[in-house]
Amino acid sequence: MANYQRILVAVDFSKEFESVLAKAIEQQQLTGARLLLVHVVEYTGAMYTGEIPLPEDLDLDQRLAKQAEEKLQAMIEQNDLQNAGYQVEIGTPKREIVRVAEEHSADLIIIGSHGRHGLQLLLGSTANGVLHQATCDVLAIRVEGD
Numbered sequence: 001m002a003n004y005q006r007i008l009v010a011v012d013f014s015k016e017f018e019s020v021l022a023k024a025i026e027q028q029q030l031t032g033a034r035l036l037l038v039h040v041v042e043y044t045g046a047m048y049t050g051e052i053p054l055p056e057d058l059d060l061d062q063r064l065a066k067q068a069e070e071k072l073q074a075m076i077e078q079n080d081l082q083n084a085g086y087q088v089e090i091g092t093p094k095r096e097i098v099r100v101a102e103e104h105s106a107d108l109i110i111i112g113s114h115g116r117h118g119l120q121l122l123l124g125s126t127a128n129g130v131l132h133q134a135t136c137d138v139l140a141i142r143v144e145g146d
């Protein structure tokens with residue numbers, strides 16, 4: 001396996017994510033790479049599927065982003081990931097994950113095969129989208145239920 005230097009880990013805070021994080025830490029220890037934990041807050045406007053468009057709640061998005069930052073900081077502390085960074089973005093997960101990977105010249109993206117959106121599928125929608133759009137290697141970790 002290539003000697004990766006910068007690994008982006010796509011964090012969705014689902015229960016299934018624990019096994020993804022464990023594999024990411026394993027990779028970090030094997031390669032000495034720097035980990036970047038990334039969470040994307042999905043636009044709250046996108047959660048509403050009714051006929052009347054809901055204006056994007058920017059304030060809510062900002063609050064969710066702040067909470068996500070705190071959770072990522074706690075994840076770093078609890079797992080003693082001293083060399084790890086974190087980043088929270090607001091937008092579409094697959095698009096933002098690929099964009100942040102390019103921004104940081106990540107050479108590997110680690111992602112769960114599915115999280116909240118894809119239990120019945122081989123690959124969830126985020127993993128599938130990232131796999132098709134990323135310009136670096138992608139490691140999809142099989143999570144419980146596959």
Ligand code: AMP
Binds near residue numbers: 116123125127
């Ligand atoms: P899903 O598309 O929900 O089945 O999720 C598959 C994997 O994509 C998860 O295990 C995470 O690694 C990643 N992922 C999903 N949603 C997000 C998100 N909002 N932010 C960061 N990573 C995500």
